[in-house]
Amino acid sequence: NLPASLLGELIDTLDEGGYKRVAVVVDMRSGASIAALPAQVKRLRERVGDLRFIFLDARSETLIARFSETRRRHPMASEGVSLQEAIQSEREALEEISALGVRIDTSELHPNTLRNWIKDIIQASHAxxxxxxxxxxxxxxxxxxxxxxxxxxxxxxxxxxxxxxxxxxxxxxxxxxxxxxxxxxxxxxxxxxxxxxxxxxxxxxxxxxxxxxxxxxxxxxxxxxxxxxxxxxxxxxxxxxxxxxxxxxxxxxxxxxxxxxxxxxxxxx
Structure with a gap:
C-alpha cells in the first residue's frame, strides 16, 4: 500500500529506473492525502497515457463479514465508531475516487474469477x-x-x-x-x-x-x-x-x- 501523496514521486523514480509497467495499491490508510488522488490520477494519465484504474468494492455486509473473519481493524474505526459506521465513512470519502475507472464488486467473486477479470482489464488494448x-x-x-x-x-x-x-x-x-x-x-x-x-x-x-x-x-x-x-x-x-x-x-x-x-x-x- 502506497500513501497517495507519494504516487508522483514513485512514478518519477520508476521512470529514472527505466520501468515500463507497475501496479500500485492505494487505500484509506493513506489518510487525508487520499483526497488528492483524483487530481494525481488525472496528471498521471496526461503524462503516461496508458493508465488503468481499478476500484475494488463490496457490499457493506460482505465487508463486515470479512473484517470479522480476519479480525483486522478498519483504518477509520476508533473508540465510539462502529465497524458499520467506519465503512460508511469510507464509502463517502471514496465516492469521487470510485468513478476514476472500472469498478468491481467483489462481494460474491471467487478469487480466481477476480484475478482473471483484472487480467482482462489490464490486457485490453488501450484507446x-x-x-x-x-x-x-x-x-x-x-x-x-x-x-x-x-x-x-x-x-x-x-x-x-x-x-x-x-x-x-x-x-x-x-x-x-x-x-x-x-x-x-x-x-x-x-x-x-x-x-x-x-x-x-x-x-x-x-x-x-x-x-x-x-x-x-x-x-x-x-x-x-x-x-x-x-x-x-x-x-x-x-x-x-x-x-x-x-x-x-x-x-x-x-x-x-x-x-x-x-x-x-x-x-x-
Whole structure:
C-alpha cells in the first residue's frame, strides 16, 4: 500500500529506473492525502497515457463479514465508531475516487474469477473509446453495486425448470437453443440493445472509461448469461467489449482455474 501523496514521486523514480509497467495499491490508510488522488490520477494519465484504474468494492455486509473473519481493524474505526459506521465513512470519502475507472464488486467473486477479470482489464488494448462491460448476475444474490445500467430479465421463461438444462449455463448450446426458440427472449434482448445503442454516444461524450451493463435473472445462470453474451456480440464492432458472469462464474471457477480458463473475457476491439 502506497500513501497517495507519494504516487508522483514513485512514478518519477520508476521512470529514472527505466520501468515500463507497475501496479500500485492505494487505500484509506493513506489518510487525508487520499483526497488528492483524483487530481494525481488525472496528471498521471496526461503524462503516461496508458493508465488503468481499478476500484475494488463490496457490499457493506460482505465487508463486515470479512473484517470479522480476519479480525483486522478498519483504518477509520476508533473508540465510539462502529465497524458499520467506519465503512460508511469510507464509502463517502471514496465516492469521487470510485468513478476514476472500472469498478468491481467483489462481494460474491471467487478469487480466481477476480484475478482473471483484472487480467482482462489490464490486457485490453488501450484507446480513447469507452469500454462496455456486460455482466450477468442473480437477483437472489443481490444487485451488483458496480453496475451503471441494470436490466431485469426474470419475466422470460426459465430453463431452470428443465432437469436437463438445470445444471448448464446460458453459454451451453442446449440452453441457447431453448432460449432462441422463444420470441420474447429475442424481443427483450433487442429492446435492451436498442436502449444501449441509443444512449451509448451520451456516455461516450461524458468521457467515461467504462460502462457496466448488468443483466439479471433469478439465479444468474441461464437467461442473464445468454443475453449478456448476445449483447456482447452485437456491440463487439462498436466498442471494446468485456463480459462477466458473476453467479455462473462461481459454479465453474474451480473448473476454469484447473483448465487455465476464465468464465468471461474480452470480446471486442
Amino acid at each position: 480513447d473509446s469507452l469500454s462496455l462491460l456486460f455482466q450477468s448476475f442473480g437477483f437472489k444474490y443481490g444487485i451488483p453495486i458496480d453496475a451503471d445500467l441494470v436490466f431485469d430479465v426474470r419475466c422470460l421463461p426459465n430453463p431452470h425448470y428443465d432437469p436437463v438444462l438445470r445444471p448448464l449455463t446460458g453459454r451451453d448450446q442446449p440452453v441457447i437453443d431453448f432460449l432462441e426458440k422463444i420470441p420474447e427472449v429475442g424481443s427483450m434482448a433487442e429492446d435492451i440493445r436498442q436502449f444501449i445503442a441509443r444512449w451509448l454516444p451520451a456516455y461516450q461524450r461524458d468521457n467515461r472509461s467504462y460502462l457496466t451493463v448488468a443483466i439479471g435473472c433469478t439465479g444468474g445462470q441461464h437467461r442473464s448469461v445468454y443475453i449478456a453474451e448476445w449483447l456482447a456480440r452485437r456491440f463487439a464492432d462498436q466498442a471494446r467489449v468485456m463480459v462477466r458472469h458473476r453467479t455462473a462464474a462461481r459454479r465453474v471457477s474451480d473448473r476454469a482455474a484447473d483448465a487455465g480458463g476464465v468464465f468471461g473475457g474480452v470480446v471486442g476491439k
